[in-house]
Amino acid sequence: MLADTTVESRVGNLLGDFARGIDQQMLPAEVLQGLINHRRVDQFTDQHAEVQQMKRLFSRQRRRFAGIALDVLFDHYLLNHWQQFSSQSKTRVVDTLYDDLIAGQSLMPPRMQQVTQRIVGSDWFGSYERLDGVSYALDRIAGRIRFSNQFTGVGEELERHYPRFEAGFSVFFADLVQQFPSPLIDSGN
16 A cells, blocks of 8 residues: 555565565566565564564464564554545555556566455455454465464464554554655545
8 A cells, every 4th residue: 555556566566575586677667666665664664663562462483473464464454444544435445456456467477466366356455354354364374384383373363462453553554654655645644
């Protein structure tokens, strides 16, 4: 949601999750800018004091993946509190994002094309509005981790600390949008 509102920028921002093995020099300039934006947002997030405190709430066996869990949970909070951050219709914004991901298929590596087709076809953002949808998504991510882990079931920890995570998101997100203004987020929020 913090990408510019172009197909290329949105593809580049999402590409940050699929960039392993990508020759960045071959990317169109606006896609590369989106990828750079994704990495800057990730770095800001990882270094944010509130996020670091929230990561400490996770159990020792899941803490390694706390950033992943919080990333999806933050989407949940953003979607559920959308009207606090934007005067634009959440449905319209999500539909446009989905349209842009389909329109940008030719700019994506094959694996990303498959995932974005699933994102749109299964309405991932709609499912992220519910905590059980967040938990389901995180369990699927856990199943794709290439080594033995205990990340499955992290939804229990999200539920246990839900109010604390929600309060932390509010602090973090205000700082994030100040650092990375977005045309979708109203100024002053």
